[in-house]
Amino acid sequence: xxxxxxxxxxxxxxxxxxxxxxxxxxxxxxxxxxxxxxxxxxxxxxxxxxxxxxxxxxxxxxxxxxxxxxxxxxxxxxxxxxxxxxxxxxxxxxxxxxxxxxxxxxxxxxxxxxxxxxxxxxxxx
Numbered sequence: 392x393x394x395x396x397x398x399x400x401x402x403x404x405x406x407x408x409x410x411x412x413x414x415x416x417x418x419x420x421x422x423x424x425x426x427x428x429x430x431x432x433x434x435x436x437x438x439x440x441x442x443x444x445x446x447x448x449x450x451x452x453x454x455x456x457x458x459x460x461x462x463x464x465x466x467x468x469x470x471x472x473x474x475x476x477x478x479x480x481x482x483x484x485x486x487x488x489x490x491x492x493x494x495x496x497x498x499x500x501x502x503x504x505x506x507x508x509x510x511x512x513x514x515x516x
């Protein structure tokens with residue numbers, strides 16, 4: 392499920408903003424990030440299956456006080472995905488390749504010869 396999350400973080404300087412952005416981008420499920428608000432103290436995160444509470448807790452721990460302002464689902468993305476699935480289904484299936492003697496072997500057999508264990512070696516004593 393695609394979602395857009397707006398988190399307000401107490402960021403007093405540019406260094407804190409960079410740190411917050413680095414943490415948010417490195418979080419699993421995050422696809423894009425933007426700074427919002429007049430003081431650029433809100434982070435808008437877009438992604439798929441983001442653990443919002445964990446992200447807010449981590450930002451609060453590393454940067455400053457963080458609170459979740461809003462959470463919204465992206466319905467536009469879902470409609471696009473549905474259209475793509477429909478287009479894929481409309482395509483005709485191509486005929487599969489049939490091998491005359493069965494499928495090719497995915498691996499080759501190699502014979503490893505060790506002269507110490509080879510019985511066909513002639514040795515002079």
